[in-house]
Amino acid sequence: MSRDTPQTGPVQPETQTVTTDQVTTAPSPGKRRKQKEGKPASLWSDAWHDLRRRPMFIMSLVLIAILMVMAFWPSLFTSINPLDARTCELATARQGPSTGHIFGRDNQGCDVYARTIYGAKNSILIGVTTTIITAIVGGLLGLIAGSRGGVVDTVSSRVTEVFFAIPMILGALLITATFRGQDMGIWIVVMALAVLSWPMTFRIMRAAVITARSQDFVVAARALGASQGRIMFRHLLPNALAPVIVVATINLGGFIAAEAALSFLGVGVQPPDISWGLMIADARSRFLEAPLPLVFPAVFLSITVLAFIMLGDAVRDALDPKLR
Amino acid sequence: MKKTSLDTLPAEGGLGDEPLLAVDNLHVEFATRAGTVRAVNGVSYSLGPGETLAVLGESGSGKSVTAQAIMGILDMPPARIPKGEIRFRGTDLLKLSDEARTQVRGQRIAMIFQDALSALNPVFTVGWQISEMFRVHRGMSKRDAMIKAVELMDRVRIPAAKQRVNDYPHQFSGGMRQRIMIAMSIALDPEVLIADEPTTALDVTVQAQIMELLAELQRESNMGMILITHDLGVVADVADKIAVMYAGRIVENAPVHDIYRNPAHPYTKGLLESIPRVDLKGQELYAIKGLPPNLLDMPTGCAFHPRCPYRQDNCVTDNPPLYEINGRRNSACHYWREVLDGDQG
Amino acid sequence: MGRYIIRRLIQALPVLLGATFFIFAIVFALPGDPVAALAGDKRQDPNIVAIIRDQYHLNDPLLVQYWYYIKGIVLEGDFGKTFAGVPVTQLLAGKLQVTLNLALVALTLEAIIGVLLGLWAALRRGRATDTAILASTLLLISIPTLVSGFVLQLWLGVWLKQVTGTEFFPISGATQGLKSYLLPGFVLAGVSIAYLTRLTRTSLVETLRSDYIRTATAKGLSRRRVIGRHGLRNALIPMVTYLGADLGNLMGGAVITETIFNLPGIGLQLYNGVYLREQPIVVGIVTVLVLVYILANLVVDLMYAVLDPRIRYE
Numbered sequence: 001m002s003r004d005t006p007q008t009g010p011v012q013p014e015t016q017t018v019t020t021d022q023v024t025t026a027p028s029p030g031k032r033r034k035q036k037e038g039k040p041a042s043l044w045s046d047a048w049h050d051l052r053r054r055p056m057f058i059m060s061l062v063l064i065a066i067l068m069v070m071a072f073w074p075s076l077f078t079s080i081n082p083l084d085a086r087t088c089e090l091a092t093a094r095q096g097p098s099t100g101h102i103f104g105r106d107n108q109g110c111d112v113y114a115r116t117i118y119g120a121k122n123s124i125l126i127g128v129t130t131t132i133i134t135a136i137v138g139g140l141l142g143l144i145a146g147s148r149g150g151v152v153d154t155v156s157s158r159v160t161e162v163f164f165a166i167p168m169i170l171g172a173l174l175i176t177a178t179f180r181g182q183d184m185g186i187w188i189v190v191m192a193l194a195v196l197s198w199p200m201t202f203r204i205m206r207a208a209v210i211t212a213r214s215q216d217f218v219v220a221a222r223a224l225g226a227s228q229g230r231i232m233f234r235h236l237l238p239n240a241l242a243p244v245i246v247v248a249t250i251n252l253g254g255f256i257a258a259e260a261a262l263s264f265l266g267v268g269v270q271p272p273d274i275s276w277g278l279m280i281a282d283a284r285s286r287f288l289e290a291p292l293p294l295v296f297p298a299v300f301l302s303i304t305v306l307a308f309i310m311l312g313d314a315v316r317d318a319l320d321p322k323l324r
Numbered sequence: 325m326k327k328t329s330l331d332t333l334p335a336e337g338g339l340g341d342e343p344l345l346a347v348d349n350l351h352v353e354f355a356t357r358a359g360t361v362r363a364v365n366g367v368s369y370s371l372g373p374g375e376t377l378a379v380l381g382e383s384g385s386g387k388s389v390t391a392q393a394i395m396g397i398l399d400m401p402p403a404r405i406p407k408g409e410i411r412f413r414g415t416d417l418l419k420l421s422d423e424a425r426t427q428v429r430g431q432r433i434a435m436i437f438q439d440a441l442s443a444l445n446p447v448f449t450v451g452w453q454i455s456e457m458f459r460v461h462r463g464m465s466k467r468d469a470m471i472k473a474v475e476l477m478d479r480v481r482i483p484a485a486k487q488r489v490n491d492y493p494h495q496f497s498g499g500m501r502q503r504i505m506i507a508m509s510i511a512l513d514p515e516v517l518i519a520d521e522p523t524t525a526l527d528v529t530v531q532a533q534i535m536e537l538l539a540e541l542q543r544e545s546n547m548g549m550i551l552i553t554h555d556l557g558v559v560a561d562v563a564d565k566i567a568v569m570y571a572g573r574i575v576e577n578a579p580v581h582d583i584y585r586n587p588a589h590p591y592t593k594g595l596l597e598s599i600p601r602v603d604l605k606g607q608e609l610y611a612i613k614g615l616p617p618n619l620l621d622m623p624t625g626c627a628f629h630p631r632c633p634y635r636q637d638n639c640v641t642d643n644p645p646l647y648e649i650n651g652r653r654n655s656a657c658h659y660w661r662e663v664l665d666g667d668q669g
Numbered sequence: 670m671g672r673y674i675i676r677r678l679i680q681a682l683p684v685l686l687g688a689t690f691f692i693f694a695i696v697f698a699l700p701g702d703p704v705a706a707l708a709g710d711k712r713q714d715p716n717i718v719a720i721i722r723d724q725y726h727l728n729d730p731l732l733v734q735y736w737y738y739i740k741g742i743v744l745e746g747d748f749g750k751t752f753a754g755v756p757v758t759q760l761l762a763g764k765l766q767v768t769l770n771l772a773l774v775a776l777t778l779e780a781i782i783g784v785l786l787g788l789w790a791a792l793r794r795g796r797a798t799d800t801a802i803l804a805s806t807l808l809l810i811s812i813p814t815l816v817s818g819f820v821l822q823l824w825l826g827v828w829l830k831q832v833t834g835t836e837f838f839p840i841s842g843a844t845q846g847l848k849s850y851l852l853p854g855f856v857l858a859g860v861s862i863a864y865l866t867r868l869t870r871t872s873l874v875e876t877l878r879s880d881y882i883r884t885a886t887a888k889g890l891s892r893r894r895v896i897g898r899h900g901l902r903n904a905l906i907p908m909v910t911y912l913g914a915d916l917g918n919l920m921g922g923a924v925i926t927e928t929i930f931n932l933p934g935i936g937l938q939l940y941n942g943v944y945l946r947e948q949p950i951v952v953g954i955v956t957v958l959v960l961v962y963i964l965a966n967l968v969v970d971l972m973y974a975v976l977d978p979r980i981r982y983e
Contacts, residue, residue, distance in 0.1 A: 162687030165963045169921025171691075174955045177943050178696055257813035261925055264815050265943055280815060284929075288840075291823055298816040306811030313807065397886045430889025437887075442880040445899055446979055447906075460890055492978040508888070 047242075047318040057314035063307035070117055071124040080114035082274060087111060094290040106293035107282055116296050119276045122269050123304055126189055127256040133194040135248045138201025143240070145202070146209025147232050157206070160199035169261055171196040176267035189268050193255050204247050208240030215239075242319040250312030253305040260301050276301040342414040343370040344548045345394070345433070345516050350408035352389050355401055361619045363389045365572040366408070371516065371548040376539075378551045378559040378580070380595070381569035384616050387552050390569075391518045394550075395435050396425050412516070431461055434509035438521040440501035444493040450477075450504045451489035457511040476507040480537060499530035503537065510541055517542070518550045523558060535562055556599055560584060568592045571617045571627035574646065578653030588655035588664050590634045626658070634659045673980065677970050681963060688959050689742070693735050696952050748953035757953030761935055767843050768934035771926065772919055774847070774854030775861075776912070783862045784908070787869020792896070794874055802866065809863035814922045818856045818929035825852055841931040853930040857922045861915050868911050872904040879903075906977050913969030920958050 051057045070077055080087050088110035095105045103112035145153040163171075175192035182188065212218060218235045226235075262268030263277025271278060276297040283294035352364035364386040371377050381387045392398045394410050396417065410417045412433065417425060437443040445453060454476055455469035464472065470489065477485035480503040493501055502522060509517060519538060523531035539562050542549050551563060559566060560580065567577040568589065576589035587593040597610035614631035617623055623630050629639040639658060646654045649664075657663060722728060729737075741747035748757040790802040812820075826840035838852040839845050876882065877900050885899040886892075920936075927936035935954060942950030974980050 158683060159687070161684050162691060165684045165688045165966070166691065166959050167917030167920045167962055169924065170917075170955050170958055173921075173924070173939070173943065174692060174951060175695055177948065177951045180946070253811065257815070260813055260815055261921070265924065265928070265940060267943055277815065280819070284819070287819060288823070288827055291819075294819055298819060302812045302816050305813060306808070309807060309811050395887050397883055426889050426891060428889070430887060435887045437880060437884060439880065443884045445881040445885065445903070447902055447977060448899075449978075456890070457888060460888075460894065494979050505884075508884075 047315075050318040051314060054314050054318070056310050057318075060307045060310035060314065063303065064311065067120055067124060067304055067307065070120040072121070074114075074117045074121065077117045078111075078114040080111050082110055082114040082118050083272065087114070094286060094293065096292065103296045104290075104292050106279070107286055107290075112279075112293050112296050115274055115279060116276070116300050118274045119279060119297055119300065120304070122186055122273065122275045123256045123259060123301070126186055126193070126259045126269075127252050127308070130190050130193045130197070130255045131248050131252045133190065134198045134201050134251070135244060137194070138198035138203075139205045139244050141198070142202040142205025142244075143209055143232060143237060146206040146240075147213060147228070147236050153206070156202070160202050163196060163199040166196060168193070168196045169258060172258065172262055173265060173267055176262055180267060180270075186269055186273070189259055189262055192262075193258055197251065197255075200247060200251065201244055204243050205240055208243050209236045212236050212239040246312065246316040246319055249315050250309060253308035253312065256301070256308065257305050342411065344373050344375075344413065345550075346370040346409075346411040347390065347394065348409040348411065350390060350393060350410065351406050352386070352393050352398065353404050353406060355404065356620075358620055362622075363403075363572055363619060364393070367569070367572070367574055369567050369574065369577065371550060373515070373548055374542065374546040375565070376542065376549045376551055376563045378553060378563035378566045379569060380553060380556065380559065380566055382554050382616055384571075384619065385569040386572040387569045388520055391435065391520055391550065391552055394516075394518060395433060396429060397435075430457065430509075430514070431512045432514055433516040433518065434512070434514035435518040435520065436502070436505045436509045436522050439525045440498070440505040441493060441525075443505060444501060446493060449490045449492055450496070453493075454504065454508045454511060457508060461512055472511070473507075476511055477504070480504070480507045480510075480541075482507075498526050499534065502526060502530075502534055506534075506537065506541070510545070510547075513545060514547060516548045516550070518552070520552045521554070522551075524553070524555070531558065538562070556595055568595070571622065572619070573627065573656060574654075575628065575656045576654065578649075582653055586664055588649055588653065588660045589657045590632045590659075590663055591628050593663060594631075626656075628657075634662055673974050674971060677967060681967050685960070685963055686739070688963065689739060689956065690735055692952065692956055692959065693738055694731070696948070742956070748956055749949040751947055751950055757950055757957075760938060760950065761954070761957065764934050764938055767932055768923055768927070768936060770843070770850055771853055771857060771923060771932060771934060772916075774850040775858040775919060778854055779858040779861045779865055779915075780912070782858075783865030784869050786862075786866040788873060788901075790866065790870040791873035791877070794870075799870075802870075806863035806866050810860055812859065814856060814859065814925045815929075817859050818853075818926055821852055821856055822929060843932050843934075849932070853926045853932055856929070857919060857926045860922075861918060864915070865908065865911060869904065869908055872907045873900060876900050876904045902976075906973065909969060909972055909976060913966045913973075916965050916969075917962055920962060 075081070082088075088108050089105075090109045092105050092109045094107060095109075097104045103116060106112050106115065141156055145156045172189070172192040175195065176188055179188045184191075213236060218231060218239075221231055221235050259268055259275065260277035260280070263275040264281045266281065269275035269278055279297040280294050280301075283290070283297075287294050347367055347369050350364055350367045351362070354361040354363055367386065367390050369377060369379070379387045379390070389398070389403075393403075393405060394417070398405075405418060408418070412428065417428060420428070444450070451470055451473045454473035455464075455466070458464040458469035458472050459466065462469075474485050474489050477489060482488060482500055482503050488496075493504070496504065502525075506522075517538075522538065523534050526534065535558060538549065538551075541547075551559065553559060563580045565577065565579050566583050567574050568583075568591065569575065570591050576583070576587065576592045578588070583592060584596070587596055591612070594610065594612040598612065612631055617627050617630075623640075625641045626632070626639045626644050629635050632639065634657070636659065642658070644656045644658045646656045647660055648654050649660060655663070746758055750756050751760065786802050786806075790799045793799045821838075822840045825838045829838070830836045837848075839849050840852070843849045873896075877896070881903075882895060882900055885895045890899075923934065924936035924939050926932070927934045928940045931937070935958070939951065939954045939958075942948075942954060
């Protein structure tokens with residue numbers, strides 16, 4: 001940070017106009033944005049304007065849209081229902097691509113393409129719900145801890161430290177392995193990932209709220225007698241939202257990768273349900289002779305993670321130009 | 325462009341007509357997303373040995389950028405120097421090779437900055453940072469360089485220098501940190517010292533001590549000093565001459581007493597009148613109307629005209645040249661005579 | 670410095686207790702009979718159940734049970750026993766070395782590649798090199814260990830051997846010394862390399878903008894010294910912090926990597942525990958790893974203090 005640049009956080013709603021001071025003493029072009037005379041743009045509309053012109057953002061949106069359709073209407077992509085065991089023929093196991101089975105067949109003689117398409121559902125579902133849960137739980141607790149301060153803040157911060165001390169995959173593995181017999185479907189995966197990752201959102205929200213809390217307009221609102229709730233939701237929350245959204249988007253890709261890892265290890269999605277991680281685990285035993293049944297779900301998994309990481313990157317760059 | 329090597333730089337003396345340091349018609353611009361910002365527009369000034377030049381102006385006037393151009397520490401790009409010369413003992417620094425330029429920096433022209441806390445590296449001890457000058461430029465051993473560092477800290481009057489040489493910048497007070505900055509800058513006896521707002525970040529009492537120290541060091545070594553400030557109060561006691569900058573230009577330059585007695589530019593006059601004075605207590609303090617100009621969208625004609633009480637029609641269209649008032653002073657105002665008279669009336 | 674270390678140690682204590690309590694609570698506060706959960710799907714003799722209940726103090730309240738559990742860890746290094754009665758710690762003997770080797774190779778690759786790429790990108794900021802490096806980090810982050818492991822095993826292990834006739838990268842086991850660890854190490858480091866590259870770049874760019882870098886330049890130091898001595902030294906601080914936090918990801922990744930490359934380390938042992946549904950093995954190993962992680966982060970915290978004097982004298 002150059003000394004003359006005002007310490008405007010990424011979450012400030014005021015416009016950043018070009019001052020002569022900035023121009024002469026901190027000549028770094030990345031920090032300035034062209035603005036139309038007399039029409040101050042807010043952070044969000046500014047970010048939106050910026051995002052629309054990023055090819056990375058457009059590309060990730062298109063990919064995510066396709067994946068969403070794939071997840072919820074897989075029959076649009078394939079006429080084979082892989083959940084129906086009759087579509088598999090053991091005799092044709094590991095057969096290469098052919099018409100009607102463009103990705104070939106797996107170890108059980110099931111159609112790899114259809115299974116890959118149907119696998120999108122669990123990845124997307126687990127990724128999105130975990131993200132929403134962590135954002136809401138971590139965000140709310142962070143908002144409360146940050147705006148209340150005091151004992152509430154100290155206790156909840158200590159608690160998050162405990163969760164930070166447990167590596168996500170290991171902790172999730174422990175939880176899912178323990179509850180494996182409870183027949184909870186994919187929700188145990190969601191719960192396990194959420195339990196271990198809400199502290200990330202918590203920490204970011206708390207920090208953003210604490211920064212916002214000491215800003216003049218919040219101090220003024222408090223001095224004018226605004227209620228605690230009003231200050232929290234009308235003043236602090238909107239100003240702390242941007243970093244939480246950025247982290248949530250970036251984490252989404254991580255959750256999808258984590259789900260695949262857990263399923264691969266046998267504690268995630270359970271058969272007969274379909275998951276890319278499971279497909280990779282199944283194809284593993286004959287991988288070196290018949291790589292395709294492993295490669296296709298692997299490619300889909302990577303593209304899905306890529307789409308969300310790209311989205312997160314683009315959103316971060318747009319909301320927080322300082323990090324560019 | 326032909327690069328001159330350092331060897332052509334005369335060592336000491338033998339200046340002839342050439343001053344120690346001369347900035348001649350310097351232009352600096354920055355490429356930004358919003359367009360080209362002309363931060364310095366044809367600035368000229370000169371400095372002799374033992375002389376102190378105060379460069380006065382508000383932020384954005386180009387005073388710091390000019391200094392950074394002299395030091396060669398502008399980031400290029402985005403900065404660009406399309407025109408002008410910076411002659412040090414007759415050699416244009418802008419034509420020197422990078423290597424030769426590095427030899428001048430720190431050794432012959434040194435600089436101290438406004439905020440010593442951020443200007444000193446937080447992870448090295450102050451002794452390490454001062455002694456680095458001797459190790460890198462003089463090839464001294466760590467031990468000898470450290471002894472030199474303690475000597476310098478003594479010289480800038482840091483109490484218990486020997487004990488504190490291994491402390492880190494954040495362990496010192498603001499004034500002490502600025503002393504360390506000064507010790508570092510004078511380590512190799514530079515011929516020119518540029519002080520960029522050296523006291524702005526400090527308490528008033530400490531300000532005076534630092535200015536006193538600088539003046540004393542200057543007397544001892546006969547170095548030329550450029551004092552960049554926005555504070556007229558700091559200038560009066562130490563400066564020999566003053567250059568007032570506005571919107572990237574020098575609008576007035578003169579010996580210090582002439583300016584205080586009788587400014588020849590409405591901007592200088594406004595600055596002087598906005599200093600609180602004990603004898604005028606109770607009266608409303610004067611303030612220059614309006615805001616500093618936007619460098620991306622400069623006013624036509626004289627850049628000061630939107631704020632000027634002496635404005636006439638031609639000020640809006642014609643940019644005034646730097647008129648010569650007498651052999652020693654200039655003013656970039658079409659109506660400098662009126663400004664001079666007005667003050668006497 | 671001494672006070673800082675003591676404060677850090679004291680702060681780590683509740684985290685250690687909290688983390689172990691978390692693990693303990695998950696396993697032992699399960700609905701239903703914990704002994705049944707311990708045994709997974711296997712049928713149990715009621716007499717043995719009674720003995721186990723007594724042995725594990727299962728008739729006591731949760732906190733008392735936790736007390737015995739902690740006491741066992743601290744006093745006897747007892748991380749539980751397998752169904753066959755073998756202590757989990759004994760299971761880990763000899764395997765620690767493999768995992769440690771893997772982690773060391775991965776960390777070394779990560780530090781070298783990540784820092785160099787990040788440095789290169791930072792110095793070429795905004796130019797084609799920078800854009801290319803950033804784009805490749807995006808790709809690297811997006812390819813999960815699970816995918817890169819198998820793909821590289823196929824390409825660099827199998828395919829390259831077929832084409833050249835020489836085995837550059839063994840695809841299974843840890844019998845060929847360093848060579849065995851190169852490919853798994855790279856796979857394990859993959860995502861982290863990308864993040865470290867980005868972090869190095871951002872942190873160096875930020876550092877190079879700071880006032881003390883301008884001072885260093887004004888001192889007449891060479892660009893090499895300004896960046897190498899003054900810049901990198903400061904940029905190192907967030908990088909070390911990252912490496913500490915990243916150890917957790919490496920541990921998770923090690924389970925996958927060791928499974929893919931059949932490296933007989935702790936990760937593979939954990940996988941086998943999961944596969945065989947031997948819950949005590951899973952719990953024991955996870956506990957050991959969490960403790961190692963917390964201690965490693967303590968070490969990183971101390972390193973942080975060495976690097977940043979402002980922290981040291983707080």
